[in-house]
Amino acid sequence: MPHTASAIETFKVQVPDTALQELQHRLACARLPETETVSADKTADPQWAQGVPRAVLSDVVDYWRIGYDWRLFEHRLHQIGQYRVLIDDLPIHFLHRRSSRSDAVPLLLTHGWPGSVAEFIDILDELADPKDIGAPAFHVVAPSLPGFGFSGKPTISGWGTEKIAAAWVSLMERMGHSRFLAHGGDWGGVITTILGARFPEHVRGIHTTFADAPPGSDVDELNEVERMWVQERQTFWKNQAAYATQQATRPQTIGYSLVDSPVGLLAWILDKFAEWSDTETNPFETISLDRFLDNVTLYWLTATGASSARIYYESHNSIDPTLRVHVPAAITMYPCDVGSKCPRPWAGQRYRDIVRWTEPERGGHFPSLEVPQYFVKDLQEGLASVMEVSQ
Template sequence: MSALDHLDPVPTPGDTGVYAFETHTPEAELDDLRARLAAARLPEPETVHRAAPDPRRWDQGVPLADLVEVVNYWRTGYDWRAFEERLDRIGQFRTSIDDLRIHFLHKRSARADATPLILTHGWPGSIAEFIDVVDELADPNDAGKPAFHVVVPSLPGFGYSDRPATTGWGTEKIAAAWVELMSRLGYGRFLAHGGDWGGNIITVLAGRFPEHVLGIHTTFAESPPGMTVDGLTPAERKWTEDTRDFWHHRAAYAKQQATRPQTIGYSLVDSPIGLLAWILDKFAEWSDTDDSPFETISMDRVLDDVTLYWLTRTGASAARIYYESHNSLDPDLRVDVPSAITIYPRDIEKYPRAWAQERYRRIVRWNSPETGGHFPSLEVPGYFVEDLREGLAAVLAAGTVGPRP
């Protein structure tokens, strides 16, 4: 039985229609999830023993006691229907691009001066990252704040977008698909925001399709290869050391998904415990907290994200974005549209401005907050919205005058 009850048709070649979408997971699917959680076989506790709060409790991965707490809530207290209702209130749609149905949220602002804005998530995120900020971005309480027509697509293979049946859906193709998606909505030129894979995708989007992109705001600003540490401040050198340490010692998940996504995919699609642990580990390690991700991110929001992966059976297909695009960002790609860049202190990749500006050649705003990690829209949503507004305001004020010499 499918987890989807939807209104849009099976795609036919050449169909460019945009169709309203609804989802109502059959109760049997939720009963099956709860039964699997109740029957889970768990390993013995980790062999590192530290009292909370202490991030070293997570040295071997998700601690057993923490996992059990989340599983019990997932089984007995979590309300998936509330998440479904929130998606429907925002507005859900799908459209077929290259015979693949792309799911997206679309919230048009009531303001006549609103600017189109596409928000792109990454892994292990989803559209759940943005549901708490869409309304405020579209229709701010303060009339003096900028307003946006907000589009939040699910990446191919994620959530309610179709799972690709062939190779080829990497970041370059996704960026081209976003241009087509926005065009179908009547947005020939638009702003773009993203972090993680979303930041990679909007970098490609701005670099390849500058005629469509008014400017970008990103929390991911990967520099070209071969940059020197000469002239960097001690703090900037620390950023580069942290980034190098992450990729050398804490990126086994990326290597697995880039090389053998099908292998780990069996666990992610068959075991809700395996899926939860795989994703929760990243929320814990990549958030700006002293111990648990739930210091800043609600358990409900994490479970919205995990349950979306579970019910749509996208653990394997989402992992394949690494197979398609890991380390594939064109070293010669340059971004000449206005760019606002925010580097949160506990993010996993941090590049100094001197490095970033070799790729993003019109940085109009650079911000380094004192708090926040890889999931700022969930960790610090109020700050995230204000920073995004200020960054995009700077982008729009800069206009689209030609690239820096």
């Protein structure tokens, strides 16, 4: 179906002081459950075995209430440049960081859940104007998914990954980019995969931290390490994916808690940052607490706990089994991104032209926040490999 778009408008965030004061009041009045139970042998269960430990959450709530400054994040968004455009009657918010280099190439970055454009704000300058003059430079466009952040909230069903991918093509065309590169992880990786498969006339190539094999892949063709990956992923989806089932089947129900309680929202998101990042005890070993709270506060102030969860309802397990990506692809599998790791032999069945495959020693589901310097270098080198073989 055609994707109509309006004129692009400059967008500026100015959250009222009253909204921030209300958040502080709700945090001050929060009612927390009792401390998680432990076994008689206190070393038997990991600290996070039952979810976010009360002691950890209490500390983060206190800092959110009295130490965190949302206005710094607002200022950074203004520095980068924000815009909105109406696509299929839905306002789409996006960041746009233009490069000063004449050889810069358009690059689309797509986030996932429970992330946001906050994942990218610390890497945009280096992607646009790298310190290494030999590295590629990009005009970066980073949209907020429908129902996330300052994008509009769909009022009718249908905004799944296929429609979002088509909308992204429309967005890039409105920006004057009829041909572009694309990167994504998590849901952004699904959308990036669809972009490469459905729109090869627009997408020069892709880089992704997500790879999904077609059904029916044979484990016999894998080596021992790759079989371990498959086992880890199966364990993840069997024992650690209750959040996905809830959001895919009852997003409205969980949405009431996520929109009404900042502590409930915080715990829901913190649980995933802790479980999916490459850390020992909590995600703040590698991820900035302030940047994490930028992300959570963005969900809170825009009341998008329910609307963002609906991407699971719209798209969970819905990637077309016949989908094949023929544009060049660079794929990076971070070691602690268990739910997204896919053995190369299986990935190659869907991504038919893998020009670069990387398995870093460190990193998890949020590499731009966990290992930002490595992430940028890997993205630059991966896309350089893509551009070498693409037109």
